[in-house]
Amino acid sequence: MAKTNLDEFAYKAIINLILKNHFKPGDVLLETELSESLGLSRTPVRHALGQLIAEGFLDKKKKKGCFIPLTTPEDARHVFYAREHIEGLAAASAARCATDGDVEYLYGLIDKENKVQNPGTHASKLLYVEINEAFHLSIARFSQNKYLEQYCRHAFCRSNVYIFFFDKYYSSLTLDGQVSGPRQHLEIADAIENRNEEKAEHLMRQHVRTTFEQLFIKL
Amino acid sequence: MAKTNLDEFAYKAIINLILKNHFKPGDVLLETELSESLGLSRTPVRHALGQLIAEGFLDKKKKKGCFIPLTTPEDARHVFYAREHIEGLAAASAARCATDGDVEYLYGLIDKENKVQNPGTHASKLLYVEINEAFHLSIARFSQNKYLEQYCRHAFCRSNVYIFFFDKYYSSLTLDGQVSGPRQHLEIADAIENRNEEKAEHLMRQHVRTTFEQLFIKL
């Protein structure tokens, strides 16, 4: 796992636990428990929890501890609204700033995405999630604006909580075989390659909104 | 100072030190020094530094410590670009979501702003900065979107580093007596009151851009 300090190890471990649906919204994360289960002292765990709170992935009440934020339809709308617009902004910036190599990288990801084997299996889902994340975060990075990138990352991760929570999303997607992701990804990459800022922004917004709507079709 | 724990105390103290121009970009912040000068143990100081790093107000190298991020014209452009668009977004949302009480509060702030006494003095500058911050962060809050608010807060604070660093800004503003802030603030408040989302967004963008241009007219 490369040479990393325990703070970071704890941070990633906890994020993983959250994303892997190990906790439910409202659950309390105890420093003591976590440190025991991770085989660390409380110090790095506490530090990691502090980060997560600062980043808005956890909530906290004084002397009461950290807990997984409650997922509500309203909150979901808020994250996705933010994601839609900020990622749109990043896509526009990327269309302006991305290098040829950057664009190539995007096409590479789309290629991988299209070659995912055995749709419907758990492994294929994980792979798809991974590629999807790489695609979105790459565009954020290609905006070459550290702040936009930071906000994109945050909103993306935060929205992932919902995606993992309502796991049915990926199930339903693969069920009807109509995975709109890759197609939309391709269009976005094209717009970036053509340096068409407005189109890139528009398509990215639409793409994020599609994701949201497919997720929350039942709300 | 109300009932607050030391983590928070340290956090605010350090932020103050930074904003009060106590450090210059590139300066290293030592846990040991800070804890001594604040009369605390390293633990809460370390925690506070962790937060500040997580929020992007400080940079860090492993085992090397925290340091004030270097200010570059490019970075300034990035922060203000992000601020411009995200605060614009927040203003649009505010025009949709703000309550009548919210709008009243904004007008109250503008009132205070217009009544600032003895322009040019240090005290008046501080007061102006405070009201300005309240105005911008209030609009962020009135968007009623926790994520937008968070990103606005971040970008705003981060841009403040530049404003304090190039203190000349406020000097020059008060020198030529042409403080465009309050007038633009009023227009924005009007747009929000009239529920004109597009106008609110447009005006807010313009306002942030004006600030930037007045700050960096020399770059």
Add this chain to the structure above:
DNA sequence: TTCTTGACTTATGTATACATTAGTATCTTC
């Protein structure tokens, strides 16, 4: 029975002691 009080439990809050490592300066050797 119910309300109040108080002790107990358990978790966070805080300080400090110890470990580790990056950087530096000095000493030795060629």
Add this chain to the structure above:
DNA sequence: GAAGATACTAATGTATACATAAGTCAAGAA
């Protein structure tokens, strides 16, 4: 005299011990 190794220093990284406070449960009095 120059280069490299080694010991030293000063900072962060980590663990742990102790302090404090919130919540709980039980016991006793009204």
